[in-house]
């Protein structure tokens with residue numbers, strides 16, 4: 001491929017994450033027409049659900065923040081070649097940590113809120129460290145330990161709600177008593193949205209950007225994700241970096257959990273995370289592991305999911321439509337793979353003008369299947385599947 | 387099958403890896419493709435085998451223009467290639483791997499596949515245990531397996547890209563014999579890419595010489611080595627002399643070291659390597675020499691015995707601790723152990739340097755890498771990724787990443803894949819290190835290289851180490867006897 005061709009196509013690589021989104025919109029429209037529903041009406045209703053009023057839009061923002069935090073954390077673990085499925089549990093532990101402070105400490109907001117945030121980040125980080133240590137010491141794949149710890153976190157929440165933290169009027173199985181108002185994050189116009197949480201989330205995104213781009217640690221994670229054994233020989237301690245990467249992600253996820261209890265809700269609830277962790281996995285995959293795409297995709301997810309809540313009220317369509325749409329997007333990402341797989345552009349960094357500072361490869365292999373048998377050794381994928 | 391390449395060009399950005407190459411290959415002959423590191427040999431062969439498309443140019447098979455979409459497509463049309471880098475395969479059994487590459491039907495026919503595999507192996511003198519797992523195979527055996535897969539797939543044209551680096555002398559003989567059989571008896575076309583001119587002279591009938599992406603000469607073989615070398619480099623590089631060595635204090639001491647793995651036991655190694663000494667370990671692959679080296683690097687823990695480095699007892703130290711203490715290890719595999727595909731040269735440097743800061747000073751590191759690129763004559767830029775370098779240049783990159791000063795340098799096949807001029811150059815750099823007091827321990831499959839560069843040599847056979855030989859007073863024949871287990 002000549003240089004001219006490469007630079008002509010570099011815009012396509014940059015805009016790549018939009019392709020699955022557009023494809024998913026088209027297929028969903030086709031589905032709607034199949035059921036004699038008008039896509040225009042459905043999307044209109046969705047749009048209204050997200051933007052038809054201040055409260056609705058603030059709700060989109062409030063949902064966006066924890067999703068953004070969890071996704072930013074996952075970019076770090078994916079870079080290190082880790083499938084941090086346990087993110088859901090880490091969010092929950094963050095929520096529990098924040099709730100513990102909110103229920104047990106009294107004081108002014110400027111004392112309580114930093115304490116809550118600290119406890120949440122610690123809770124998430126430790127829960128993640130458990131998964132990491134099980135991997136490095138016990139050789140347990142982080143996917144399995146993550147799934148187990150997710151369940152454990154849910155059980156722990158249920159126990160707390162129905163046991164030690166149950167409201168005085170009796171356990172309702174739904175949640176704890178609402179926290180003292182000093183413990184809650186300051187919210188905008190009676191909504192669930194806290195501007196402070198958005199600032200924290202942006203800080204997290206920027207931190208992840210600089211960690212991966214400018215620090216030795218970020219480079220170590222990148223090397224670890226691409227080839228653990230070579231990285232080891234080059235002097236990267238896989239155990240240390242694995243644990244740190246997981247804890248970094250866990251801390252951000254925990255912060256997300258704090259935002260859930262302290263601004264979306266006002267107490268610890270039964271399904272406190274609401275699947276945000278899994279959603280974040282999808283966001284990061286759709287963003288092709290590039291941090292700068294994460295805020296946009298996460299916002300888009302938040303719009304679609306919040307919008308489809310009103311969908312059911314306005315049309316006869318089920319609110320699951322939002323789920324279908326996001327699910328389809330991820331399916332398309334997995335189908336199309338990375339831009340490179342389609343032969344757009346060359347190797348990372350060779351395409352003119354595309355900076356190779358971000359981990360821009362999908363762990364889904366870039367090797368055409370015919371090659372697998374003779375396996376030309378360019379796989380940096382194995383590490384992730386192991 | 388007759389192969390014709392017409393004006394093949396392959397550009398990677400500004401790099402013209404192939405710049406208008408035309409050549410003809412006739413059936414029944416073994417051809418050589420030679421040229422310095424980065425000349426474009428692998429690139430041209432990957433185009434011919436369908437691994438990558440050319441920027442422009444035409445491929446003709448028996449006069450018919452063809453276009454390959456993938457290596458599998460090329461194989462279906464009769465062209466198969468054994469790649470330069472060691473093949474990386476999942477830990478399947480041999481038979482499963484073979485089936486995976488072979489059958490297109492859903493149902494796996496084990497019996498048929500086994501017969502086919504065994505039949506072909508026998509015809510070419512290979513010995514492949516179909517039930518072994520891939521990771522227990524030596525490099526030579528993997529190569530045989532891959533060859534059989536290509537032959538079964540109907541390859542009429544076979545390309546072997548540096549097939550003799552890292553396999554034993556015996557396996558090499560078997561390989562050469564099979565290549566002769568393929569051409570003489572079966573009329574196949576075989577292309578050998580190699581830096582070892584002796585092999586080229588012994589085996590091939592005609593050589594094409596590449597330099598900087600262009601065909602700069604062709605030559606009937608055998609001929610004088612100098613003729614080929616002159617075409618490759620434009621002049622005959624002069625071999626430099628090896629500086630004398632002064633005996634100094636011991637740096638590495640192994641005392642009654644025992645290493646046990648489930649495959650082999652290496653009993654009672656006693657060894658002392660002095661500062662500035664170059665010590666060679668010879669032997670067939672898997673005879674224990676690699677384990678000894680890994681025990682010195684902290685990658686394998688000895689079951690018994692003590693390891694001392696610079697007077698300090700380092701038994702049981704981890705690899706990273708030894709690394710900080712002044713040990714460096716250059717493994718044989720390039721992209722699978724040592725380098726990270728997808729990371730740039732500068733990024734490798736940042737990881738390899740001992741004094742790491744929290745924030746990376748990209749500018750300073752880029753400059754440092756640019757300097758090392760000049761010193762080590764790497765064809766590449768600081769922002770190239772390791773996988774974009776040619777095989778020989780990857781090897782140079784590994785050397786450029788070594789830190790100074792070093793107490794102990796452990797090398798596996800240090801000049802694997804290097805052309806004559808660069809391997810000479812690498813040895814010059816190694817001699818400089820020994821002058822600074824680094825002890826060098828190295829493994830090589832090339833007995834001549836061991837004799838030429840070492841001060842002392844130990845030979846391994848079935849895990850047992852021979853007595854220690856003075857390199858000035860031994861011959862390749864004598865080493866050969868020890869390798870065979872005769873004392």
Ligand SMILES: Nc1ncnc2c1ncn2[C@@H]1O[C@H](COP(=O)(O)OP(=O)(O)OP(=O)(O)O)[C@@H](O)[C@H]1O
Pocket residue numbers: 347350398401402403421422423424425426427428429430470765766773774775776777778779803
């Ligand atoms: N994917 C790639 N991207 C950019 N440059 C490349 C790529 N592949 C090869 N090159 C460049 O093309 C040139 C030729 O490389 P090639 O691998 O063909 O050399 P070679 O003759 O096989 O050398 P060696 O003997 O060292 O294996 C080199 O300068 C190399 O850096």
Ligand SMILES: [Mg+2]
Pocket residue numbers: 427428429470547776777778
């Ligand atoms: Mg090559």
